[in-house]
Amino acid sequence: MSDLILETRDLSKAFKGFVAVKDVNLRVARGSIHALIGPNGAGKTTCFNLLTKFLTPTSGRIFFNGTDITREAPAQVARRGIIRSFQISxxxxxxxxxxxxxxxxxxxxxxxxxxxxxxxxxxxxxxxxxxxxxxxxxxxxxxxxxxxxxxxxxxxxxxxxxxxxxPELMLLDEPTQGMGHEDVDRVTQLIRKVGAGRTILMVEHNMKVVSSIASTITVLARGMVLAEGPYEAVSRNPEVMQAYMGTVEGELQGAHA
Incomplete structure (x- = not known):
């Protein structure tokens, strides 16, 4: 069996001429914690909605365990084992x-x-x-x-x-949003614990959380994949810094501390 649990090929979504997600090629390894990050408006939540079929792609394909699920309904996708949490509990x-x-x-x-x-x-x-x-x-x-x-x-x-x-694949949407430091630490440890032997794809703004638990980071900007790899490499990518326009540059570097 392939070590990929989830793969997208040229996944795109347009809304009345506005392209929210463009040609995203995402590859999530089985048993990993994979983080999807990017500035506001980068297309992260749209990607999640496409993966869980709350939205239908304009073009492109989605594969789960090697099976094309692009046209399946949300309930079918959930039965396959793709289970999602939301920003609001x-x-x-x-x-x-x-x-x-x-x-x-x-x-x-x-x-x-x-x-x-x-x-x-x-x-x-x-x-x-x-x-x-x-x-x-x-x-x-x-x-x-x-x-x-x-x-x-x-x-x-x-x-x-x-x-x-x-779930065979857990999708966590902003799991630490709105939390104080103590709760962030508790939930971070919890995600690390439940991630053992499972696969997690998460959208997360807190760079310390991402740096401490994610094995692979995919950075989106303007709906496209800007960079991908381990945190150490991604956080020092000049294009990633430019995309964030300095607003979280301190966080990107500070998370190494």
Missing amino acids: AIFPHLTALENVRVGLQRREGGTFRFWRSVSLLDRLNPRAMELLDEVGLAGFAATPAVQLPYGRKRALEIATTLAME
């Missing part, structure tokens, strides 16, 4: 942490989520749900309504729910 606020993870676990049963079933009938999912909560450091919050969790722990719960759906 997508959890059920008035369900407990345990109940949120159980919702994710019901996906394996191949039917619709059965919110109306008796809680006792879902108790058989509790052992696995607790394992996942423990994996993300939330075992002690199992009975806590999600709305009462601090922001960083909400993000951890979202990751646990994503893991419950048994």
Whole structure:
């Protein structure tokens, strides 16, 4: 089997004449943490929407495990094991942490989520749900309504729910956005932990996070791939510095410290 889990070939998306993504060739290695970075408006979120089929490409192709999924629907892509998180935490606020993870676990049963079933009938999912909560450091919050969790722990719960759906490829969209330093450190460690033996593609603005956990970086600018490689090489690329126009140059270099 190829060591590539995801590949795009000349992937492009135009909106009424505006080209948001142009001829992007992305290659994500199995078992890696791959970061997609770039200045605002670079096309990162559009790329994510194309990969998860929330948008249809104008041209180009997407391959997952060697299979062309370009024309598949979002639900088909999710069933293949491409599971995405969003910038805004997508959890059920008035369900407990345990109940949120159980919702994710019901996906394996191949039917619709059965919110109306008796809680006792879902108790058989509790052992696995607790394992996942423990994996993300939330075992002690199992009975806590999600709305009462601090922001960083909400993000951890979202990751646990994503893991419950048994992703082969996790797409994390700005996982540390809006967090203080302590939460950023906690979630960074969590991503590193859950990334062991899994494949993660993430959009992230925090360069310290990217430098500490990503094995490969792809830099987008104006919808095109500007540079790709390990962080040490990408962060010193003059074209990358120019694309950022100095706004995060300090971050790019400071992350080495």
